[in-house]
Each structure stands twice: as C-alpha cells, then as structure tokens.
Amino acid sequence: MIFGRSERGKPPVEPVTLKILVAGGFGVGKTTLVGAVSEIRPLRTEELLTEAGRPIDDTSGVEGKHTTTVAMDFGRITLREDLVLYLFGTPGQERFWFMWDELSEGALGAVVLADTRRLEDCFAAVDYFERRSIPFLVGVNCFEGAARYPESEVRQALDLDEDVPLLLCDARDRESVKEVLIGVVEHAMTHAADRRQSVTT
Ligand SMILES: Nc1nc2c(ncn2[C@@H]2O[C@H](COP(=O)(O)OP(=O)(O)OP(=O)(O)O)[C@@H](O)[C@H]2O)c(=O)[nH]1
Numbered sequence: 001m002i003f004g005r006s007e008r009g010k011p012p013v014e015p016v017t018l019k020i021l022v023a024g025g026f027g028v029g030k031t032t033l034v035g036a037v038s039e040i041r042p043l044r045t046e047e048l049l050t051e052a053g054r055p056i057d058d059t060s061g062v063e064g065k066h067t068t069t070v071a072m073d074f075g076r077i078t079l080r081e082d083l084v085l086y087l088f089g090t091p092g093q094e095r096f097w098f099m100w101d102e103l104s105e106g107a108l109g110a111v112v113l114a115d116t117r118r119l120e121d122c123f124a125a126v127d128y129f130e131r132r133s134i135p136f137l138v139g140v141n142c143f144e145g146a147a148r149y150p151e152s153e154v155r156q157a158l159d160l161d162e163d164v165p166l167l168l169c170d171a172r173d174r175e176s177v178k179e180v181l182i183g184v185v186e187h188a189m190t191h192a193a194d195r196r197q198s199v200t201t
C-alpha cells in the first residue's frame with residue numbers, strides 16, 4: 001500500500017461537496033423533490049397546517065396538503081463518485097422566510113420550483129437569488145391537471161434573464177429531479193467561469 005491507495009490501485013476519491021438550495025413558493029413540491037432524490041433519509045421539519053393558520057396559509061391548488069416545512073429539508077445525492085450534492089429545501093411560507101439567509105450561506109446554486117397554476121408564488125424566490133447573484137434555474141413542477149404553457153410564456157411571466165435555464169420536471173421522480181440538479185450544477189459552473197473571465201479581462 002502506497003499512500004493510502006486502495007487494493008485495486010485506484011487512488012481514493014475525495015468527493016467535491018456542493019450545497020444546492022431548493023426554493024419556491026408554498027406547496028410547490030420542495031420537500032417532495034428533496035425526498036425523491038436523497039440517498040439518505042431526508043431530514044424534514046414538517047408541521048401540521050392548522051385551522052389557526054388557515055387564513056394565512058393559502059392551500060388553494062394544494063388542497064391535499066396537510067403539513068408544511070417550518071425550517072428546512074435536508075438531503076444528499078451523489079451525482080458522480082467525485083461529486084456530492086447537499087440539498088437544502090427552504091420553507092415556502094412567507095412567515096418562515098427569515099430562514100433563507102442562513103440556508104443560502106455558501107450555496108453554489110439554487111432550484112426555484114414553480115407551479116404554473118400559481119406562478120406568482122415563486123416571484124419572491126426569483127428576486128431573492130437575482131439580488132444576491134446566486135445562480136439558479138427554474139424547475140416547472142408539472143402537476144397533473146395544471147395547464148402546460150410554452151416555455152417562452154413562463155419565462156416572460158417570471159421576467160427571467162435569458163441565461164436562466166428553465167426545465168420541466170416532476171418533483172416526485174428521481175430521474176427527473178436528477179436532471180434538474182445536474183442543470184443547476186452546470187449552470188453554476190458556467191456562471192462561475194463567466195465571472196472569472198470578467199475579472200481577468
Ligand atoms: N400531482 C403532483 N403532486 C405533487 C407533485 N409534487 C408535489 N406534489 C404534492 O404536492 C404537495 C406539496 O408538496 P410539498 O413537497 O410538501 O411542497 P413544499 O414546496 O415542500 O411545501 P412547503 O414546504 O409547505 O412550502 C404534496 O401533497 C405532494 O404530494 C407533483 O409533481 N405532482
């Protein structure tokens with residue numbers, strides 16, 4: 001054994017770990033997305049939606065929803081043996097947004113999940129990442145029964161910059177969510193490379 005090489009002669013791989021946020025409005029499927037891809041049992045902070053919260057919690061469009069995230073979701077996915085993502089799902093309800101600053105510390109990029117029935121619910125998330133120059137992509141979570149709109153219309157409604165990727169996805173489907181996460185990492189890398197270039201030129 002030389003310097004900790006494995007028996008097969010391959011050097012041990014120390015994976016790069018990246019932090020990705022999963023944000024968006026109330027009930028768009030953030031907790032579902034983290035749970036769909038996480039290879040560890042996701043940490044959740046769900047609380048029951050109560051009668052008391054009913055006037056504040058607008059559950060129209062997600063009537064089957066009984067719980068809500070009050071702090072964060074946490075999960076992990078190994079995209080390649082040398083690339084591990086830590087996923088942090090944010091709380092969707094406005095009264096828990098104070099958590100976002102803490103959660104976004106050190107994040108490489110973010111997914112803003114959107115539901116075309118309630119697009120306005122993700123305006124705040126789009127604004128948040130734009131202002132902080134955190135690279136993000138928009139994942140349109142295709143709920144059954146929700147109308148499908150052409151990409152250009154969704155982009156226009158969200159007033160997205162040209163370079164912000166927009167993907168259709170199903171937050172319940174592992175492969176679909178993986179595509180979204182690969183998209184965020186690629187986008188964040190391009191963003192970082194562009195920044196480096198603008199600093200050196
Ligand atoms: N049909 C359908 N239902 C979905 C999909 N994604 C999530 N759901 C359901 O929608 C509801 C909302 O999902 P959550 O994952 O809790 O949403 P959230 O964004 O974490 O919600 P908050 O944390 O309260 O903001 C749940 O009842 C899910 O089962 C989807 O792609 N299709």
Ligand SMILES: [Mg+2]
Nearest residue numbers: 030031068069
């Ligand atoms: Mg949640």
